[in-house]
Amino acid sequence: MKSKFRNASAWLLASVFFAASGAALATNGYFTHGVGAESKGMAGTGIGSNAETGAIIVASNPALGVFADDSWEAGISFFSPRRSYSATASGNNGTGGTFSLGEGSFDSSSEWFPIPYVAKNWKLANDRAVTFAFYGRGGMNTDWDTPDASATSGACDPTGQGIVTGPGPFCSGKAGVDLSQAFLTVNYAAKVSDRFAWGIGPVIAVQLFEANGVTAYTPFTKTFADAIATTGQPVPVTNLSNNGHDTSFGWGISAGLWAGLTDSFSVGLSYQSKMSMSEFDDYADLFAENGGFDIPSSIKFGASLVATDALRINFDIEHTAYSEVDSVGNPLGNMFTGCFTANPGVFPTTDSCLGGPTGAGFGWDDMTTYKVGFAWASSDTDTWRFGYSYGEQPIQSADVVFNILAPGVMEQHFTVGWTRNLNNGGNLTFSFMYAPEVKVSGPNVFDATPAAPTTPPQTIELKMNQLEFEVAYRW
Secondary structure, eight states: OHHHHHHHHHHHHHHHHHHHHOOOOOSBTTBOSOSSHHHHTTTTOOTTOOOOOOGGGGGTOGGGGGTSOSSEEEEEEEEEEEEEEEEOOOSSTTGGGOEEEOSEEEEOOOOOEEEEEEEEEEEETTTEEEEEEEEEEEEEEOOBOOTTOEEEEGGGOTTSSSOEEEESTTSSSSBEEEEEEEEEEEEEEEEEETTEEEEEEEEEEEEEEEEESOGGGGGGBHHHHHHHHHHSSOOOOOSSSOOOOEEEEEEEEEEEEEEESSSSEEEEEEEEOOBEEOOOGGGTTTSHHHHOOOBOOEEEEEEEEEOSSSEEEEEEEEEEOGGGSHHHHSOTTHHHHHOTTTOGGGTTOOTTSBTSTTOOOOOBOOEEEEEEEEEEEOSSSEEEEEEEEEEOOOBOGGGTTGGGSOOOOOOEEEEEEEEEEOTTSOEEEEEEEEEEEEEEEEEOGGGOOTTSOSSOOOEEEEEEEEEEEEEEEEO
């Protein structure tokens, strides 16, 4: 017993360490396509399934804790997002108040990331269960450190006296963001009857964030614009870029239902509330609402059919409300309608400058994802899983220039998985995901201004594909 406790504690400490060390830009927007190796092997499905699974299933639907076995589960994925952007030649090249990216195609480095999880389920009397789960669910990471990337603008000159070309996508050197998210939940679930179960629990979250190489956006911050509007003099903007990692804490509620409509067909519904997070004070000049970066709500519905003794088919729908979070959902165009340093015609308005109450964001739409998954037990010891999901990526063409920092453009996911039941009563599960390349292109909205109205802006294209391999052990 002491040995098992020490082993479990070691897994938990390892999970905390790795989850805090960094997560990559995930798959459906910046959420993963599923949680846990068994669910991921079926494209993240299982909301309506009463199949016996590992404890991590409560991260998908809290009601399913009553069907999870009384065991520990731990896993780690190795996630590889391949990201690049390209820019056509600019006819303005920084003149007329424009901000022009250097021509060419560029790749983000740092292509492999470990993302762990650990969970434990305790079966109680009268068909009840308490489940603990700790997992990473999403995040963003880009690292544009190629020496060939550049940008040209008056904003690239720290003295403000001329048009210069500076290194990096935004002429401020190496650029990119790193967002890591980790979640801890203690979930209670109970059966009302053989046909109905429910579950609920608090979810505590911690986020780490860092942004580099965006100093050139200084004139478009509310801090800078307010100073110009009131005194006519610029002020230092210290909470925009290159401040290292900042931490944000918050919480929300996750709840779920399961209903067995027949002996072979069941449905499930789960909801995770919007999570109110503390502000990233070190990036209060970057994110809307003075550094706000809440976690959007999500709702999931699933149906599960036991087609034969060996085959189960799942169908899920997941909706993520990115528009609930101003820093993510606000369009970049807010800057031109409510920040006079980007558009002098709206002087003295500053609320939609970066960091303002309606500040410009990444312009992500809400995202609905459709998933189908299959679990086939080929023998008493082996279960094979397959899945496919599709969701229209959330980035609009008008927002591509800002989304160089966060190109979450994936749409399709193909998955496979395999579980082997071991002689010691545990099991080992593997899953693999491939997300084929998606491209999104649009104008560089900073490469066209009222002073340069006749020259079409350059075109920017974002491109991405992904791989993920996950292994989990249940004991």
